[in-house]
Amino acid sequence: xKKKEIILQVxxxxxxxxxxxxxxxxxxxxxxxxxxxxxFYHFKTKQDIFLxxxxxxxxxxxSEFTRFTENRKxxxxxxxxxxxxxxxxxxxxxxEDLFLLLHRRYPFELAEVNPVCRDHLESIYNCxxxxxxxxxxxxxxDGSIGPMPARKTALIVFTMVDGLVRFKLYNLYxxxxxxxxxxxxxxxxxxxxxxxx
Amino acid sequence: xKKKEIILQVxxxxxxxxxxxxxxxxxxxxxxxxxxxxxFYHFKTKQDIFLxxxxxxxxxxxSEFTRFTENRKxxxxxxxxxxxxxxxxxxxxxxEDLFLLLHRRYPFELAEVNPVCRDHLESIYNCxxxxxxxxxxxxxxDGSIGPMPARKTALIVFTMVDGLVRFKLYNLYxxxxxxxxxxxxxxxxxxxxxxxx
DNA sequence: GAAAAAACCGACTGAGTACTCAGTACAAAA
DNA sequence: TTTTGTACTGAGTACTCAGTCGGTTTTTTC
Numbered sequence: 001x002k003k004k005e006i007i008l009q010v011x012x013x014x015x016x017x018x019x020x021x022x023x024x025x026x027x028x029x030x031x032x033x034x035x036x037x038x039x040f041y042h043f044k045t046k047q048d049i050f051l052x053x054x055x056x057x058x059x060x061x062x063s064e065f066t067r068f069t070e071n072r073k074x075x076x077x078x079x080x081x082x083x084x085x086x087x088x089x090x091x092x093x094x095x096e097d098l099f100l101l102l103h104r105r106y107p108f109e110l111a112e113v114n115p116v117c118r119d120h121l122e123s124i125y126n127c128x129x130x131x132x133x134x135x136x137x138x139x140x141x142d143g144s145i146g147p148m149p150a151r152k153t154a155l156i157v158f159t160m161v162d163g164l165v166r167f168k169l170y171n172l173y174x175x176x177x178x179x180x181x182x183x184x185x186x187x188x189x190x191x192x193x194x195x196x197x
Numbered sequence: 198x199k200k201k202e203i204i205l206q207v208x209x210x211x212x213x214x215x216x217x218x219x220x221x222x223x224x225x226x227x228x229x230x231x232x233x234x235x236x237f238y239h240f241k242t243k244q245d246i247f248l249x250x251x252x253x254x255x256x257x258x259x260s261e262f263t264r265f266t267e268n269r270k271x272x273x274x275x276x277x278x279x280x281x282x283x284x285x286x287x288x289x290x291x292x293e294d295l296f297l298l299l300h301r302r303y304p305f306e307l308a309e310v311n312p313v314c315r316d317h318l319e320s321i322y323n324c325x326x327x328x329x330x331x332x333x334x335x336x337x338x339d340g341s342i343g344p345m346p347a348r349k350t351a352l353i354v355f356t357m358v359d360g361l362v363r364f365k366l367y368n369l370y371x372x373x374x375x376x377x378x379x380x381x382x383x384x385x386x387x388x389x390x391x392x393x394x
Numbered sequence: 395g396a397a398a399a400a401a402c403c404g405a406c407t408g409a410g411t412a413c414t415c416a417g418t419a420c421a422a423a424a
Numbered sequence: 425t426t427t428t429g430t431a432c433t434g435a436g437t438a439c440t441c442a443g444t445c446g447g448t449t450t451t452t453t454c
Contacts, residue, residue: 003402019218035402037443105301148382153378156360160353167356178352181350184345185350188385189385193385235431235433236413238430
């Protein structure tokens with residue numbers, strides 16, 4: 001494996017676990033085995049390393065997204081929603097470092113002044129919310145999900161699932177036992193209830 | 198106002214807006230008008246400033262909590278839940294700096310190695326979740342909320358509301374338009390539905 | 395196999411960091 | 425009036441930081 005790839009991979013882990021500011025180039029050099037000069041040969045600045053990490057992460061997430069929407073077929077929209085929630089939780093385990101990174105403040109602060117960073121972040125988050133929105137729209141088409149604004153509902157579901165991921169990543173609460181309750185809550189929230197009047 | 202109070206107040210703002218690490222003692226000294234020596238006369242370390250901020254924040258939140266539970270009377274549990282959600286959003290505006298601070302990673306990282314910090318954080322978050330839990334329990338007693346695990350449901354509602362606050366603090370989405378949808382979603386999620394079989 | 399190019403090295407730089415300390419100002423106590 | 429104690433000062437300290445630079449090794453090209 002080339003040094004550049006090693007640097008990107010190790011930087012991702014360190015930025016995720018310790019934060020961008022709290023990871024020094026000296027530490028990155030030591031962990032990768034590449035001299036500090038080598039790191040700055042491949043990347044102009046420390047920030048550029050972060051942006052390249054985010055770029056590959058975006059491509060990664062987008063390909064996972066198409067893999068999910070193409071391969072999986074669901075009977076109802078509400079089942080698709082449960083599949084989407086499971087998919088998000090599955091991804092958060094598969095790519096734990098990325099999710100740790102995205103739960104830090106640095107990416108958002110950088111996004112405020114750096115359009116490239118903003119674009120990457122938007123792509124990633126739109127991708128996630130889109131999946132939930134598609135599930136709502138599908139459910140409303142087949143009658144399994146009641147009438148409600150699709151995008152807003154998708155955002156609300158996203159906050160719930162991402163909150164669960166946060167509990168899991170920070171070890172704040174046994175997320176496993178919360179998962180069943182979360183899907184049940186979503187189901188009650190979304191279900192198409194016949195009007196009783 | 199004494200210099201010590203000014204230091205605490207300004208440090209709170211800077212830690213919230215720029216982060217703990219990204220706030221230097223030189224900047225804190227300049228902004229407060231107190232010499233760096235003065236800051237270290239009142240506080241042994243930079244971390245101690247943060248811990249004292251968190252301590253007063255805890256006391257603050259706990260007194261708001263009792264104010265909410267004592268003064269407000271609700272007809273049903275589900276109305277109490279809506280009141281609790283509004284209360285949380287109201288607090289997040291009233292004490293924006295504190296909520297910005299609590300949405301950073303530093304407090305949680307410090308909590309992992311510092312029991313004092315952990316205690317303060319636990320007190321604050323338990324306080325919030327307790328309000329939601331009490332609403333669920335009250336609703337189950339009066340029949341407005343269906344049978345579901347109270348604590349877990351409270352945690353799920355917390356992730357939703359805190360997610361909305363995050364949207365608002367980070368300016369990610371027009372939180373005002375999401376609020377109505379959030380309360381409606383919670384209502385659907387919690388409502389006691391008669392069994393139709 | 396020589397020349398050119400790309401990859402790599404680590405000592406070095408200067409700006410910035412949290413924190414120290416000898417000393418000042420000033421009010422209350424003796 | 426003298427002493428004592430508290431709030432305060434800012435230059436100084438040892439250290440860390442991202443980024444540089446002159447030079448060496450490895451790979452590619454012809």
